[in-house]
Amino acid sequence: MTTATSNPETSSAAATEKEKWLRAYRQMVSIRLFEEQVNEVYTRALMPGLAHLYSGEEAVAVGICEALRIDDYITSTHRGHGHCLAKGASPDRMFAELLGKEAGYCRGKGGSMHIADPATGNLGANAIVGGSVGIATGAAFSARALGTDRVAVCFFGEGALGQGSLYEAMNLAQLWKLPVIYVCENNLYNEYTHYTETTAGSILGRATAFGLEAASVDGQDVRAVNEVATRLVKRARSGAGPAFLQCDTYRYSGHHVGDINREYYRSKQEEQHWRTDRDPIKVLSKWLLEQGYADAAALDGITSEVRALMEAAVKFAIAAPYPGVDEVEKHVYA
Amino acid sequence: MTTATSNPETSSAAATEKEKWLRAYRQMVSIRLFEEQVNEVYTRALMPGLAHLYSGEEAVAVGICEALRIDDYITSTHRGHGHCLAKGASPDRMFAELLGKEAGYCRGKGGSMHIADPATGNLGANAIVGGSVGIATGAAFSARALGTDRVAVCFFGEGALGQGSLYEAMNLAQLWKLPVIYVCENNLYNEYTHYTETTAGSILGRATAFGLEAASVDGQDVRAVNEVATRLVKRARSGAGPAFLQCDTYRYSGHHVGDINREYYRSKQEEQHWRTDRDPIKVLSKWLLEQGYADAAALDGITSEVRALMEAAVKFAIAAPYPGVDEVEKHVYA
């Protein structure tokens, strides 16, 4: 393909492609290492409460958010660090929030399950399973009513398929042709129960029944996720209405950081299989190497850079002060 | 077909068939004339509050309930007189309830929107749209847990398709293979809004998405309704799980007795079309006459008998005493 590469247009396209996926790689590594630090902080008993790690699911958040503009909206879940980082938040203020510090995105008042970042369109994580489907749909309503072409993405775990509010919102979104995309992260488990024990029938069928465009994708392949997300976002932006995207994925760790003994609900082999054969970072790095977009050293370099960043972020957060006690009565009313 | 009729088995089958449909005819006429009286009582300003008439939809309640045993359960709606009569309640106690009298099924405490009749398995009408889907599903749970082969039928209007609880219940019913049948009475309107403005996608798809057996039927043809109901009831009774049945029908009157000027949401022609061409009582009577199961005089006779019954029931109810004021604090707790 010498002719092709000598074509300046194609070669700049390849450069963009390379940049794009290296950026995606960095984003996924950021999430992975962020979560490593979270676990570390928890283990060192420095974290108040619990946290739900996103490790293993990075390709979903990154594949979707890379298809969004910074002014597009997302809503997130209890397992929200990945979405927040992928949309562009900075790890230092995130860690500060996780530790309840004033420098946190929510001045320490929200914590892990409620991080919101207006600057990047993150309307907030949500500790109510299914609790944000209305919010995301409402953001899409505003986007249209205000004459913008913004899009809203609603992330949720497959456990939220149990909540009726999802169906109410999808019905409204389709009736009103709102630019919202419901992203179902199917990581196989609702806490400690396999999703097949809680989910009758078909997942996609639950969206197509309401007339939504629906698709499913390998959630471990960031390029695949991004491709379908790009299509659905474009479709929504153009006014063609809402969509539903099922991403098949897996969480490596427990339901939360304290969920250590998991054999009663899933086998070590299963966990090992996903980590070894389906890891989203491995999948992308293999491809990057194959394409010649990076060599092993370059990828390691990214990892080292990101690790340093995360360690610094944790240090920042640990050193940061708590909010003053008078903060407690502020922000109850606007 | 002389041979056939001379066959004693066939002729007794025909006799049963004849009895069956004459009985269905009587039931439908009962509902129609009951509602005529309700409107009359309302017009005479004898009725406290409002009532939602079932006229036009008789084939649904009768077609379904004729497929049930007396110990099977039903749950009903704000438009519940038809279900209640079809399941076997008597008009005098129903009218007494509508007038708030102590002789009513609920001692006057429930009124039109809450009539329940334990003797016929009627768990109650419900004034919350979608409010009884859980109750019907729970009755099916009991039926199975207690080792009976009872079945539960949940009647609801197509407006209840907007309520998330329906999807939560269908998911549970299918996961647990419960003997419950969700009967959607699609009379085209949620109050004053056409259902297409409130219902995206496909109605049946919303049930099949959860794995339910789903069917739709002409809700003006009692024999068609009964045929599919019989199949679904048998299926549920045998342990094969829940089903969903969409019955296409029409309410002749307003959303409630006070909804007189309806042109802003539906035309007189539309109303006339259903009354003239699709009336369930006409459809059945035509068939009965064709089959030679009855002549016009016999059918008129039924109507006269039923009318006398309804008039007597109203009289009974008007004459019946109100509950004593001390009743007000009874039955708050069992």
Added chain:
Amino acid sequence: MPEREITFAQAVREALAEEMRRDSHVCIFGEDVAEAGTPFKVLSGLVEEFGAKRVVDTPISEAGFTGVAVGAAMTGMRPVVDIMFGDFITLTMDQMVNQAAKVHYMSGGHWRVPMVMRTTLGATRRSAAQHSQSLHAWFSHVPGLKVVLPSTPYDAKGLLKTAIRDENPVIFFEDKMMYKLKGPVPEEDYTIPLGVADVKRAGDDITLVATSSMVQVALGAAILLEKEGISAEVVDPRTTWPLDEKTLIDSAKKTSRVIVLDEGYGRYGVTAELAAVIAEGAFYDLDAPVKRMGAMHVPIPFSPPLEDVTVPTEQTVFDAARQLCGKA
């Protein structure tokens, strides 16, 4: 020129129309709100003026469209949600309490939820147990929410306009039996601040603190009491949150006898809070315990003679007041 009189329903409609003209971000979500103008006809004419993009008919999905309103409010709109009967707020509690009420706080003050939920309260309409409740105590209990209980057309209009302009989620309860009540309402634009009680009638011997539907009952009782030589002051808090404790306590101190009236269920309801506030604030001035009168502690029965005894009436308030004043 005599003051203009309009109904409570008209007052609500005018407030909405004026705010919608004033601010293009105000929109309405609800069941049968457009052409039908709601079953109570409160919104008649609005869709004609503002169009179906701003007066939006919804499916029967109270949780769903309330949630959509929360998200829309966070992102630039000012939605007004219509919940036909107050009994249906049961379906919206998660969106109102876990989302709307908390978003501002949880985000450290970033996001705001400027939305209004309009709904109804009140019994004696022969609508039975699921269409007759007055559940405003629940929302009053929750930090982050404001709760408005207008008792006259004037208050309804002024308070609703303020509620729509407020930056927080506000729940606005309308007594469905009051929609046809007429009262003076000026033509000019005006608003009434939230958290300011109104002395609906001045008096010296006893204070009747009353909300919403009970204000008219209290005023009626006051007339009966006057004939007995008892001068009753009627104080309407107008909002259960923010609560104007001072006006309540001052009146109690002045009269030294108080009845608190609210159509919600008595126990663990609004009367408990108001009575507790007054009993504490006017402790050294009260001549008798604060008397609470609310809905009887039963699901609202359908049967008219039963339903009628479940709520305080002019007569029962009159009797209670006379007794409290030692004249019974």
Added chain:
Amino acid sequence: MPEREITFAQAVREALAEEMRRDSHVCIFGEDVAEAGTPFKVLSGLVEEFGAKRVVDTPISEAGFTGVAVGAAMTGMRPVVDIMFGDFITLTMDQMVNQAAKVHYMSGGHWRVPMVMRTTLGATRRSAAQHSQSLHAWFSHVPGLKVVLPSTPYDAKGLLKTAIRDENPVIFFEDKMMYKLKGPVPEEDYTIPLGVADVKRAGDDITLVATSSMVQVALGAAILLEKEGISAEVVDPRTTWPLDEKTLIDSAKKTSRVIVLDEGYGRYGVTAELAAVIAEGAFYDLDAPVKRMGAMHVPIPFSPPLEDVTVPTEQTVFDAARQLCGKA
């Protein structure tokens, strides 16, 4: 033989196991209730003994399975529903309030709804605003429901057994911070009637009326007060409905000073009702206004130093009591 001590969680589990052995109609619905035994491990071992037909894992459908429980209760079962965090009752309000609470009344006494909802309350677990609320005031407000707030392992077991045998819908709130609390619980079968308060500690100078989590706080404060020469009586109503008004009022009459403590939000909450009842019933015996202490009126913040000040503590109760007794 020394009395047996078990934890609060064990007490709940024993009550369930014993009632399930006693009555085959008792079954459990909830998220992760079977193998996982709930995230709090309260139900560990039950599915092994009773099988998956009676300890039933559900989807994340609080409204749905609560509704199923209502229907199952009406038709012969005695379901116990598990709502993991009390904050999620927001999703069940329609089924509990418009259905469960009213079915018996609306049917003129025909249908019964013998079901129990078990859920949690309490903050200070660093779980933030949507996992820390104590919303029991809402259910306490509603006729047709009973509400139980156990404060010791002994009470938890005895009250839960009674709740399961009750013919009405009962909501049972467990303080999630108390699951590991140990206390004496006899081996033998016993039950505790609903509606009977328990004097957890006798005293003369001041009454601390406290519910659930606040009982331990009140007992701790009483010890501090004792050192100051103030003798505090701690009264635990144990159920907010039925409410044992007499025991509360009698204690108030005896000591003439009262603090009411409950972890729900202060305003329009449980403390309001208890304070109002006492202020009325002991009007002529109180030497000072009844003082109310509840959760601060804010969504529960995540940040530990903020969260810690939102709920009454031994120290703040001690300070308030000293002041009320004129010793501060």
